[in-house]
Amino acid sequence: MLARRYLLLDPLARGGMSVIWRAFDQSLHRMIAVKVLTASLHTDPLERVSVRSEARAAARFIHPDSIEIYDYGETVTTSGGVAAYVVMPLLDGTPLAERVEKGPLRWQEAAAIALRLARVLMAGHARGLVHRDVTAENVLLTAEGPKLLDFGIAAWAGDPDDDRGTPPYVAPERLLGAPTHPAVDVYALGVLLHTMLTGRTPYPETTWEEIEAVRRTAPPPRVPGVPNSVATLCQRCLAHEPEARPTAAQIVSALTSALGTATVGRHVRRGLTVAGSAAIALSALLWFQQSAPPPTPERAAKSPSPTARLIESSPAATITVEKAAADFTTVLTARTPCGATDDDVVLDLRQVLNHAVTPQQGPSETTTDNLRRKLSDRWREGRLTPACLSELQARLDDLDTALQGE
Incomplete structure (x- = not known):
């Protein structure tokens, strides 16, 4: 008790x-x-x-x-x-350490977890707080995403260092008694990212005595089999000199870009597949029209052509501004994929959306240009996930179509 x-x-x-x-x-x-x-x-x-x-x-x-x-x-x-x-x-979830014990994570999953943790560290560092013990044991995987434990025993940047920390994640400068600095969290996050990607820590030492005895001169190990940008970022986080490591904000930017590129690549490949399927369907449709007997006036009056039926069934032909705006709001407020979006970002985007769909007096933007700029800004700030950004942009395409049809 x-x-x-x-x-x-x-x-x-x-x-x-x-x-x-x-x-x-x-x-x-x-x-x-x-x-x-x-x-x-x-x-x-x-x-x-x-x-x-x-x-x-x-x-x-x-x-x-x-x-x-x-x-x-x-x-x-x-x-x-x-x-x-x-x-x-008391949260319901699984420690990341248990997940890693089962084997490496897909690089997209590992990068997404590291991105969420980097955002927490970025916010803490901005307040002068240094976590000092970013480890797989201190990350809980919940239904709402990864949660970082242990900011309750943080330190102020510049404080004298102590022996708190978990040896495989301890930055080299801590062994020399350097004052507490945000770079020690970056090093630990690099160890964690390497561990998620490979299933093991970058170095084998597991005790304070072992890490104090070792002297490393070779460059940090590089993770194979992942995009170059992710492997390079992980290696930079593990740099022996703290000034050579990126900041938490730079990690957020780099991982957001890497995940965004992967998302765009998937959409391009999916688009090419859909385009190929559409070409086949169009060829079949033209063949059908050429080979079918000429319609009689009575048949034409009773039955629309195949092309007409395709147009009638197309969502873009019937979507309204109200429905497109509602779809945008639904995606923005849904747990997946936008559940991690901060409330102030959601409120701001909804206000800009309302301005875009409300008739204005005098000349004004009649498209979603301003809203698209907002999305781009929030993505660069690391406040929108790549999956959320992609879905919202798709909803804006529908909204643009509806606005142009009015």
């Missing part, structure tokens, strides 16, 4: 620094998760002040892909030490 309130039931996961427990909040009568740090704070009062300050800062950091902090406290352990604990929501 912690703080005469949190009843620890059973451990869910163990890491190098902590244990996560499934627990019950007896005050609010709800299931929760409690992360208890294994290192004692008893011998260093300054450490206790630092941990408490970091937890308060992290509690003010709210991001949809980061776990919210409910509470922070300190408890006396059975050995007489003092350990910190963080109270969080």
Whole structure:
């Protein structure tokens, strides 16, 4: 029992620094998760002040892909030490570590997970927070996407380094006592991306003693069998010198571009397939028209031609502005593929959409140009996924057709 309130039931996961427990909040009568740090704070009062300050800062950091902090406290352990604990929501999901144990992920899946995590880190770094323990154990795969745990025990950029972290993910400069810097999160994210793509960490060392003993001079390993842009990004994240690594914002941009290129390629291939099928259908239709007997006036009056039937059944011929706008809104607010879109982005796009379909006095844009520019801007900012962008652009094509038909 912690703080005469949190009843620890059973451990869910163990890491190098902590244990996560499934627990019950007896005050609010709800299931929760409690992360208890294994290192004692008893011998260093300054450490206790630092941990408490970091937890308060992290509690003010709210991001949809980061776990919210409910509470922070300190408890006396059975050995007489003092350990910190963080109270969080209990989410239904699978630790990424369990997924990786089954084998490598498809590069698109790995890149999409890394992209979501990079967005969280970008937001945290902008507030001066450094996570310091980005690992497969600290990522939970949920129905809403990957969630990054452990921002409850973050550090301020520039703070003295300590021994928190998981050895395979520890950046080389931490062994030299360098101050905390966002680059250590970038290195850990590079290790995580490499692990997702290959099923193993880039280096074999698993303990502090092993990583302190090794001296690496060769370039970081390169992931085979993935797009060059993804392999290069992963290698840059693993650079030995922190200044050679990209920022979290640059990772967001690079992965968004890589996934967008893959999405465009799939659409092009699908378009070529559809075009080929359409050509075959058109050839068959022309052959049918040439080989069929000439219609009598009575037959022509009773039955439309095959071409007329195709036009009548085409959605583009009957779609209205209202329906096209409604379809755009439905995609934008659906869990898939746009479920990760921030509420302020959704509100902004809906307002621009409303302006596009509302008749205006005087000269104005009668197409979706402004809305397309908004989508492009949000995609470059990393606030729209490539799949969401693609679907919304398809809905805008329908809307343009409907607007031109009015």
